[in-house]
Amino acid sequence: MKPFNDLYTLIKKDILDELRTGGTLISMLLFSVLVVVIFSFALGTTLSKEKELGGGILWLTFFFASILGLNYSFSVEKENSSIKAVMLTPVDRGILYIGKMFSNLIFIFIIELFTVPVFLVFFDYPILKIIPPLTIVLLLGTAGLSSVGTILSAISTSTKKRDILLPLILFPIITPVLIGSVRCTGIILLGGSLLEEAGNWLAMLAVFDVLFIVVSFLIYEFVLEEL
Numbered sequence: 001m002k003p004f005n006d007l008y009t010l011i012k013k014d015i016l017d018e019l020r021t022g023g024t025l026i027s028m029l030l031f032s033v034l035v036v037v038i039f040s041f042a043l044g045t046t047l048s049k050e051k052e053l054g055g056g057i058l059w060l061t062f063f064f065a066s067i068l069g070l071n072y073s074f075s076v077e078k079e080n081s082s083i084k085a086v087m088l089t090p091v092d093r094g095i096l097y098i099g100k101m102f103s104n105l106i107f108i109f110i111i112e113l114f115t116v117p118v119f120l121v122f123f124d125y126p127i128l129k130i131i132p133p134l135t136i137v138l139l140l141g142t143a144g145l146s147s148v149g150t151i152l153s154a155i156s157t158s159t160k161k162r163d164i165l166l167p168l169i170l171f172p173i174i175t176p177v178l179i180g181s182v183r184c185t186g187i188i189l190l191g192g193s194l195l196e197e198a199g200n201w202l203a204m205l206a207v208f209d210v211l212f213i214v215v216s217f218l219i220y221e222f223v224l225e226e227l
Helices: 002-021 023-042 047-079 082-087 093-122 127-157 162-189 199-224
Strands: none
Touching: 002 023, 002 093, 023 047, 023 093, 047 093, 047 127, 047 162, 093 127, 093 199, 127 162, 127 199, 162 199
16 A cells, blocks of 8 residues: 555645646646637638647647646756655655656646637537547547656756757657547547547557556666756
8 A cells, every 4th residue: 555655645745836836737728728729710710621630739739738847847846856855755766757647647637628628619519529538538648648758857857958858859759649649539529439440549549658657667766866
């Protein structure tokens, strides 16, 4: 039970830190909603084109919004040396990674919970029909984005150009997740069956998530040594 208690404590710490400041989550939310609203007006006269581009618009919005949170997740802890205090605790280094990954996943998913309804309303999609299958894609896609983003954020934090470096190294690695998420989302938005038409994409997303979580879990201890 100790690993679960440690995990709960780590996630609770990150959530309380965000609640005390609140700036990052609000910035991510404002960015996401603003991008969706702008695109809805820009493409408002071409309904067929909206349905084709909807998945890409949604996931690129999530990607760039998540960069804001991922950059912040380690930079603040390094600046006030709290990461050193966490490393001194008798907690497995892999658990530290899982805790930070889940914290980032929760923050990104909160943004999605607010952004998706705005997107569906402004682009005139049937909300009740789309939300259930879209939730599955959001969970798989966000897990991939959070797992890779967390480990790369830790790596880039030790560099002087971390704000620029993170998106540059994250985008090529996360591309398979973005492509799979966009394809699955596009099928859902066009009224197709997620399991029948996007089963292979879902499997690819699941495999990617498991692979990067395991690899990041194993190498996180060496990454922390550089912080």
